[in-house]
Amino acid sequence: MCRWMAYSGSPLLLELLLYKTQHSLIDQSMSSHSAETPTNGDGFGIGWYGRGGKAGLYRSIRPAWNDFNLRDLSAQIESSMMLAHVRATSQATVQETNCHPFRYQNWLFVHNGEVFEIEKFRRDLLFAIAPEYFTCIQGTTDSEVMFYLALTFGLQNDPLGALSRMAGFIEKTGKAHGVEESLWMTVAVSDGQSLWSVRYASDGEAPTLYHSREMDDIYEINPDLRQQLGRDTRVIVSEPVGRFAEMWEPVPQNMSLEVRGERLEPRPFTPVAA
Numbered sequence: 656m657c658r659w660m661a662y663s664g665s666p667l668l669l670e671l672l673l674y675k676t677q678h679s680l681i682d683q684s685m686s687s688h689s690a691e692t693p694t695n696g697d698g699f700g701i702g703w704y705g706r707g708g709k710a711g712l713y714r715s716i717r718p719a720w721n722d723f724n725l726r727d728l729s730a731q732i733e734s735s736m737m738l739a740h741v742r743a744t745s746q747a748t749v750q751e752t753n754c755h756p757f758r759y760q761n762w763l764f765v766h767n768g769e770v771f772e773i774e775k776f777r778r779d780l781l782f783a784i785a786p787e788y789f790t791c792i793q794g795t796t797d798s799e800v801m802f803y804l805a806l807t808f809g810l811q812n813d814p815l816g817a818l819s820r821m822a823g824f825i826e827k828t829g830k831a832h833g834v835e836e837s838l839w840m841t842v843a844v845s846d847g848q849s850l851w852s853v854r855y856a857s858d859g860e861a862p863t864l865y866h867s868r869e870m871d872d873i874y875e876i877n878p879d880l881r882q883q884l885g886r887d888t889r890v891i892v893s894e895p896v897g898r899f900a901e902m903w904e905p906v907p908q909n910m911s912l913e914v915r916g917e918r919l920e921p922r923p924f925t926p927v928a929a
Contacts, residue, residue, distance in 0.1 A: 656689055656691050656692045656743060656767055656768065656862050656893075657692075657695055657740060657741060657742050657743050657755070657766075657767045657893070658680060658683045658684070658687055658689070658695050658740070658741050658743075658767065658893040658894065659680075659738065659739060659740040659741070659755065659765040659766075659767055659841075659843065659892075659893050660672065660680050660738075660739050660890065660891065660892040660893070660896070661737070661738045661739075661765070661843040661845065661850055661852065661890070661891045661892075662734075662736065662737045662738075662888075662889075662890050663735070663736050663845075663849075663850045663887075663888070663889045663890075663914045663915075663916075664735060664884065664885050664887045664888035664889060664890075665735060665884070665885030665887060665888065666733045666734060666735045667733060667734075667735075667883070667884070668729065668730060668731075668732070668733050669701065669703065669728075669729040669732050669733075669734065669737055669739075670726070670729035670730045671883060672737070672739075672890070672896070673701070673725075673729050673739060674726065674729065676896045676897050677896065677897055677898050678894075678895070678896050678897070679896050680719070680739055680741060680892075680896065681719050681720055681741075682720075683695065683741060683893075683894060683896075684696060684699065684718060684719040684720050684741035685718075685720050687894065688894050689863075689894070692743040694743065695719075695741040695742060695743040696718035696719075696720075696741075696743070697716070697718075697742045697743055697744040697749045698714065698715060698716040698717070698718075698741075698742045698744075698749055698750075698751070698753070698754040699714070699715060699717075699718070699719035699722070699725070699739070699740060699741045699742060699754060700712065700713065700714035700715070700739070700740050700742075700754040700755050700756050701713050701714075701725070701728075701729070701737065701738070701739045701740075701756075702737065702738045702739075702756035702758060702763040702765075702845075703732060703734035703736065703737045703738075704734055704735065704736045704737075704761075704845075704847040705732075705734060708761060708847045708848070709761065709847075710758055710760075710761050710762070710763055710847060711732070712756065712758050712763075713725070713728060714751050714754040714755075714756075715751065715754065716749050716750060716751055716754065719741045736845055736847055736848075736850065738755075738756045738763050738764075738765050738843055738845060739756075739765075740754070740755035740756060740765045742754055742755065745769055746773075746774075746797075747794065747795045747796040747797070748795065750794065750795075752793040752794035752795075753794040753795060753796045753799075755798060757794075757798065757799050757802045759788070759791060759802070759803075759806060761846055761847050762806070762810065762811070762844065762845070762846055763844065763845050764798075764801075764802040764805070764842065764843070764844045765798075765842065765843050765844075766798035766801060766802075766840055766841070766842045767840070767841045767842075767862050767893055768838070768839035768840035768841060768842075768856070768861065768862055769797060769839050770797035770800070770801070770825060770829075770837055770838055771829070771834060771836065771837050771838070771839070771857075772829070772832075772834045772837065773797045773800075773837075775829075775832045775833070775834060776828050776829055776831070776832040776834065777797075777800070779828050779831075779832075780800050780804065780824075780825065780828060781800065783804060783807065783824065783828075784800070784803045784804060784807050785806070785807040788803045788806050788807055789803070791803065801821055801825070801840070801842070802844075804821045804824060804825070805817045805818055805820075805821040805844070808820035808821055808824070808929050810844065811846075814844060814846075814849075814851045814913075815851055815853070815911050815913065815922070815924070816927075818842065818844070818851070818853050818911070818924075819924060819925060819926050819927045820926075820927050820928075820929035821929070822838055822840070822853075822855060822924075822926035822927075823926035823927040823928040823929055824928065824929040825837055825838050826838055826857055826926055826928075827928045827929075835857075836856075836857035836858045837857055838855070838856065838857045838926075839856040839857070839858075839860075839861055839862065840853065840854075840855055840856065840861060840862075841853065841854045841855075841861060841862050841863075841864045841893065841906075843891060848915065849913065849914060849915040850889070850891070850912075850913070850914040850915075851911065851912065851913050851914075852864070852866075852891050852906070852911065852912045852914075853910070853911045853912075853924050854906045854907070854908060854909070854910055854911075854924070855908070855909055855910075855924050855926070856908070859908050859909070860908075861908055861909075862893065863893060863894055863905070864891065864892075864893060864905070864906040865891070865892050865893075865894065865895055865903040865904060865905055865906060866889065866890070866891045866892075866903070866904055866906055866912060866919060867888065867889055867890040867891075867902060867903060867904075868901075868902055868903070868904055870884065870885070870886045870887075870888055870917075871886075872902075873888075873902050876899050876901055876902055877897075877898070877899055877902070886917060887916050887917045889914045889917075889919055891906075891912065891914070906921075909923060909924050909925070910922070910923060910924055911923070911924040
């Protein structure tokens with residue numbers, strides 16, 4: 656399983672979250688708390704929004720802990736919205752186009768989990784992707800297929816609805832090919848203004864996911880963060896970062912989150928057959 660994090664809030668240097676935090680995402684690339692994949696060294700990527708709201712992207716097949724370009728870039732790039740991912744591959748090869756985030760125009764997407772036995776029905780999933788998106792596929796991961804299915808099912812107009820239709824379509828297609836439980840995921844997607852995230856699995860055992868608490872609560876736990884993180888800060892992570900576990904709330908199974916500014920709205924998540 657991979658590890659990812661998503662940040663929304665006042666502009667800050669990316670290195671603060673990627674490097675200058677205890678058990679940061681870079682640390683997790685070497686020593687995650689996950690018993691299945693304690694090392695996530697099969698590439699990484701960061702996506703951020705800069706001038707004009709355009710999505711920037713830097714991906715590499717190098718282990719995140721051993722990329723000096725990433726360290727230099729994160730010390731210079733300041734953004735109010737960022738998605739970062741460190742990869743532990745299950746089937747797809749180690750290549751740059753298989754590293755997250757995936758990008759389409761101003762949309763960024765990261766995923767942790769898998770489409771189980773996708774080799775049995777990948778062809779059907781690919782055929783369902785709209786022609787205007789199909790030619791954008793560059794890699795071979797199940798995650799990228801999920802992203803372009805979500806775009807096909809209306810991500811740009813109805814993000815959470817599109818994610819539910821994507822999940823429902825994958826499960827329906829999997830069952831048609833004899834795969835009763837096909838989907839495990841935590842995902843995050845952003846258009847640069849808002850952030851949406853989902854924790855879901857066909858068997859009810861999705862990978863872990865956490866979101867930060869209200870900033871007033873966090874300031875009481877660690878007053879030093881008042882000088883670094885604004886009141887509109889929200890962070891979603893595969894596993895907690897920092898020194899204080901009480902700063903984080905676990906996201907329940909089958910739950911979605913929508914983040915816009917200071918507002919974080921949880922909602923139940925149910926796949927819908929598209």
